[in-house]
Amino acid sequence: MLQAINLTKTYQQHTALNRLNLSVGKGEVFCLLGQNGAGKTTTINLFLGFIAATSGKALINGIEVKVNDPATKKLIAYIPEVVTLYPNLTSLENLDFFSRLAGFRYNRAQLEEFLTRSGLQRDAISKRLADHSKGMRQKVGIAIALARNAEVIFMDEPTSGLDPKATDEFTGIVKSLGEAGKSVLMATHDIFNAVNVGTHVGIMRQGELVHTLSAPEISANDLQKLYLETI
Amino acid sequence: MDTLGLIIGHQFREWKRNRLVHGFIAILVVLWVFALYAGIVWYHSTARIREGAASQSRENWLGQERKHPHIAAHFGNFAFKHVNPLSIFDNGTDMYTGTYVYLEAHRQNDVLFSPAQSSSSLVRFGSFNIALLLQVVIPLFLFALTFNTVLAERNAGTLALMKSSGIKPATMIRGKVLAPLLLVSAALAVLSLISVILLTASSIPFGIPDLVKLGLMLLFHLLYYLVLLVIAVGVSARSRSLKQSLLALTGIWIFACVVWPKLLGNISGVLHPLPSNTLVKNAIREDILNGLDGHNTSDQRAKMLIDSFLKKYGATTTSQLPVNIEGVVMVEGEKYSSRVYREHFRRVDEILRQQQHLLSFAGILDPLLSVKNLSMAICNTDPVNDRLFRQAAEAYRMNFVQLMNTDMAEHSKENEFGIYKVGREVFDRVAPFRFRPSGPLESLSGYVVDLFCLAVLAVLSWSCIYLIARKV
């Protein structure tokens, strides 16, 4: 579903990503760990087609990602770190707008269904986002991803700033996405969350993927130890 | 197009709930109505005063006692500037050009009493009319609407969501530019319609040509807004913070609306200095006395004229001529002095044109200059309209003075200044002064450079959308 082959990105003298090779299959949740500047966001931006690769390939469903090429865009969804969305619109209106942009027209019931599936309480559906907490906005972001019917979902630090309860709820939703057969690539600093939600965990350092681990085979403590040794 | 429509529609939905936008529109409506109301009141009072003065002058002309026609030509007439309904929208340079002129034999007087001369220097802070709203206030509103348009999307994460949805950045930027343009177009269309209804209801003669001119005026302003919006969206896309975007756009607005026009206006005056009134009038006097070539004095010209008449009629003395030679000398002298005045005023007008050209060409750097020139041109409140008024007044002066001189030449005898008299039967032959402003196309004919600059900037701005999109 999601494949990087010798994916490299350099900025003049600086190598942001160096010969990255990874693959995320259907139903897999791949968590990328690493310090700031390790190359996690660059990896996601390359898959999203926001920036062009210096060399190597990023493939989604076997299609090579190119900048501003709509071919791969319809297969993916993205939840950025900051999901403020439009504060003057309600959750429903935000979802409606982004769904229409993606070419989907849903009726109200369907839109509400996406929002409840993403964990949003019913009374928050018709409220403006200005009144939502970050966790609630994050859920609207997930609903937008769900409504796109995307097979691949990218998440950049989705739990940053969430309280433990919201993080826990979020973890459950991401797991259910995996169970629904979606491929998820998530950049995070949260080791505990990575072990909890991911099927695979990758540790990056200075643009390179140093370790790739199967999440169920490692405990959070061991992962933390390995992480600290690696960086 | 669907995506573009969606983005524009979304922007409108956002504004629908934005109190700031409601506030802007409310302020715009209030200020527009205020400017319109003040304009209508001003129009009626000025038109009443000028029409009253013009009919008084006409009565004086017709009611003067019987006198020698040349003395009647010295009594003279007045030409009052027509109060133009479109000046309610843009009064251009009308504050700084004269309002009436005394027309008499032998001389072309200054057009007197510009409205600015009746005020203190506070008048230089400008008057609040619709042009000020269109050229200064609305751009500020547009900047306020757009200074965070891309930045907010970036900060809210929606920019990334849009991009990940396959929306082309250029489409998004086009939407960001077109949405406020449509908003302001709709507002202006409604306000203009209301204005036309109110003007008509207030018995202000507002005909089809005025309607066309108003439409063109709005069109020029929409092109101006397009340029400003691309700049604003571009700044919003390139800025790292709201503070930076806001400061940059405020700086651009102040420079473009306040500093640059004033600076250029002053530089144009320094580069193309005007002669003083004394110099011009002395030179005119000199040329009338000694001839434009300096070797043909008025006495010589009169002598040649008399000789040619004596030869033509085979007479030995002027008393044998079938016409009063004094009248003929007056007619020809008037023609000559008018030619001299025309030549000197042409030189002054040429300097004014050079000053205006500098401002027109500078429009390529500041679209406000172009739109200001075009707006006052289409509203007939520009220096060209003033020049046309002066020319019309001079044509009228020549006509009535020559009518009187010709009457003198044809019906009186030499040395009958104190005897020959005419009355209303002759004064009636002088029609009242009429001046009507030019039509839309004619009004713009002197502003090709401004039209070109504005069009080039609009096309260039539209093309720049792709450049902005590349950086998003």
Added chain:
Amino acid sequence: MNTIITIFHFEWKKAWPTRAFRLSLLGLLAVSLYAIFNGSSLIRDQRRNIDRALASEDSVFRSVVAQIHTTDTASADGKIALRRLASATSTITSPYKRWTSYWEPGSFAFLSAGNRDVYPYYHELEPYSFYMRFFKNEVSSPLRQLYGNFDLAFVIVLLFPLWIIALTFDAWSSEKESGTLAIVSLARSAVTLVTGKFLFNWVIVSVVLNGILVVALIVADHPRIIDWLRIVGSCNAYLASWFLLCYVVCRLRKTSVVNAIALTACWILLTIALPAIFNTVATTKYPVTAEIFSNYIRRVQMPDDPAVKAAKLREFFRYYPQYADTDTSMPAIANKLYVVYGNLSDRSADPLLERYIHEMRLREAFLAWGNFFNPVIMCQRELNAVVGTDLESYIAYVKSARAYVQVLKESLTAKVFADAWMTDDELLHRLSFVEFLHQTRTK
């Protein structure tokens, strides 16, 4: 005190390396110097034009005297020519023999040109009729007048406040937004820090402003120190009011963006919107009807009706009983009648001038009342008043010119009624406008 010194020290270290600070400082210095140059050239041009008018007047009278001496008085034509050149009647009624009055620019007029480029500032007057020739226009560019004068008053009144806003709008909010406020407040109160920053910026702005005003003092021609001190006082007080406004906005503790929007809005409101709105109301509410002069601008013509002539003479003799025993039969009175008409015409137009001035004053009073809270208008009016480019100075000039013509008229009228001719000395050493003003002041 140490805290203030520390704040000053570090504010300077923060400000000076930034490109925006240095560019704005240099930019403001450059436009200020240009404004001084531009204002000076405007006034220099006006002085040159006044000198030309005076030279033209002098040259006409010299030429008249020269022609008097070269005219052949033996011939009949020569006698007529001599009468035209030297008789008092022809002197008072000649369209070419004109006396120059002018609105003398003050030493600091270049700082704030006001409406000097709009008002006619010099006149070539005919003693016969003041109103027939007083109203005129200097050759001018309406576009240039529309855009206004780029003088130092513009820079100080409009641009300096923008600089103050740019320097201070985030004095508090930037500390808050960068998180330094919390750290600072552990050692000193936030108010001390913000006040210190304001004081620092006030010192910077004051140094620049007063430095520029010193340049203006050097450039000024025969300046009066008291005027300069008034200008310095007004400008410093004006800018202090902007600092106060910025300080109040900063103390509201909003974000930098809100502060920037609020202060820019204040600037636009005070410098553009409110003055323009009050101007519009003033123009509409207080019309000034210049059209009333049209009957007096018209050439004065004498009616044929003997009864009218007799009535006019009676009216004239009421004002000037010393001429009451003049022979009023024709043709002896013919030329004198023109002088009588000119005199009475001016007298009957005088109330119109008073009305015109009254209407202008009403409008000005309304503007002063409407803008009483606006420091921008207050500063502009004060500067114009100090440098002598305000409405009252112009009105004083107009009244002086009118009085000057009356004095000329009356002295020439005495000669006309005495059937006297002008001597060389009278033609060459005429009462100049400056001498007239001096005499008036002495009286």
